[in-house]
Amino acid sequence: MGTVVLTMKASVIEMFLVLLVTGIHSNKEMTKKIKRLKFNVPQINCDVKAGKIINPEFIVKCPAGCQDPKYHVYGTDVYASYSSVCGAAVHSGVLDNSGGKILVRKVAGQSGYKGSYSNGVQSLSLPRWRESFIVSESKPQKGVTYPSALTYSSSKSPAAKADLWSTPTYTSSQNRPGANPGVQRQDSSGAAFQKPVGADVSLGFVPKEELSTQSLEPVSLGDPNCKVDLSFLIDGSSSIGKRRFRIQKQFLADIAQALDIGPAGPLMGVVQYGDNPATHFNLRTHTNSRDLKTAIEKITQRGGLANAGRAISFVTKNFFSKANGNRGGSPNVAVVLVDGWPTDKVEEASRLARESGINIFFITIEGAVENEKQYVLEPNFVNKAVCRTNGFYSFHVQSWFGLHKTLQPLVKRVCDTERLACSKTCLNSADIGFVIDGSSSVGTGNFRTVLQFVANLSREFEISDTDTRVGAVQYTYEQRLEFGFDKYSSKADVLNAIKRVGYWSGGTSTGAAISYALEQLFQKSKPNKRKLMILITDGRSYDDVRIPALAAHLKGVITYAVGVAWAAQEELEVIATHPARDHSFFADDFDNLYQYVPRIIRNICTEFNSQPRN
Known part of the structure; x- marks a missing residue:
């Protein structure tokens, strides 16, 4: 009897051990199967810049054709995050022009990036950038979990809307001062100048999910996707009048808010012109939108003639200097606001500005009607001044009431560094x-x-x-x-x-x-x-x-x-x-x-x- 009991116990123990071993083996097989589950690699386009992707390390699939020079790359081996991810992969030799998978890892910003020609891609130099990345073959590292979907930084949707703005036909007859620009003109409608509805645009640039973190970082470093050095030349002549001048200042304040001013993004200064130009503040004076808006509010009108040509010459010679905060590697942009028409010539001054690498934009408000054209010194002055006569660099506004309509198109254009044709590069200067x-x-x-x-x-x-x-x-x-x-x-x-x-x-x-x-x-x-x-x-x-x-x-x-x-x-x-x-x-x-x-x-x-x- 005892022998039978012992035999039964042994059988039970043996079965238990078999089940235990089988379970362990099954778990191992299950683990192997889980490990063998296919990783979903996100796919990106050739124009996606590393700075737009928040993830610190990720694997992506690039399409074919990223060798095209329109996908800009900055640096060699270590690339500024303003570079095309896939373009950098081709330049580094990790990919050829047929595309494929790559591993991308974010690293610290560099004090300088050296351009080079490699694998059919000409990368460019850059003085400095706040973030870098390196690319390698898509071999996952042990212990690292890679995202199957990328997290992108939020885009500024109002500024990214369509760049279509139709100029209405000018039909009203304004009481221009003619040969006596010192006389203040009246509105044809006779209405008092008030801030138009919608001029104080609610730009909504900060996504709702980020509002809770604003108190932790009240001052922005600026939008790195719009790194331009910007000068606004505002009309302070007597003909503009105090009310119109206030609308002009409000427009500037709204622009400052929309641009997201900061040392890693756009910087902005203001020059007012009348008889002679004067700098109110340069690129290094105010490095955030809040302070810039406060400074704009304090600007007072100078009066005198509307010598825009003299102002453009002044900006070319004095404004975009290193001492005034010019960053060298950033495009230089000058936006000229003109009430009606300039009282001096702008063609020669603008030509020299363009040849110095300054992108000239013109905004004209309430231009000359037929009986006033005799007072215009330089017919077609806008086309003689801007960088290209393709409509990209010029706006005409029928009334000061409509000035705010140019805000979003203007912000989009000055931030579109790939289309700023007058920026000096090694290939155009x-x-x-x-x-x-x-x-x-x-x-x-x-x-x-x-x-x-x-x-x-x-x-x-x-x-x-x-x-x-x-x-x-x-x-x-x-x-x-x-x-x-x-x-x-x-x-x-x-x-x-x-x-x-x-x-x-x-x-x-x-x-x-x-x-x-x-x-x-x-x-x-x-x-x-x-x-x-x-x-x-x-x-x-x-x-x-x-x-x-x-x-x-x-x-x-x-x-x-x-x-x-x-x-x-x-x-x-x-x-x-x-x-x-x-x-x-x-x-x-x-x-x-x-x-x-x-x-x-x-x-x-x-x-x-x-x-x-x-």
């Missing part, structure tokens, strides 16, 4: 003169290859009469101006002109060619343009190049020397700007010239980004 060897040793076939090289370089730049301009000289024993800087004002026209250059044939007098280019090309360069000479030669010069090259360097012409085949290396280094390693290149064969296009562009941009922007 130079006069580039090509000096091309047409000697007999080159030959017809190789000469066409050289012209293709010239075209490939030119294609990288933004070409117009206010952006980069291109000219060309061909030389043998003699020299010939193929076309000057002011000949063509579009990229298509420049490329066609390069294609039409005929091969000359003759000797090789490179020194004389440099002197000729200085006289015929660069003598006519604009004062605020960078001067770049790119010389291509296949042999040693018959004359001395040292004195002409020195003359070019002393005149501020940055010289790149490109040698092919039988060109003398030591001669290239004499011609090239110091340091020669960055400005001289040698190709053993004409067919290999194309390889140097990205290197030359990269060096031009690196050198530009190391210098002050204005």
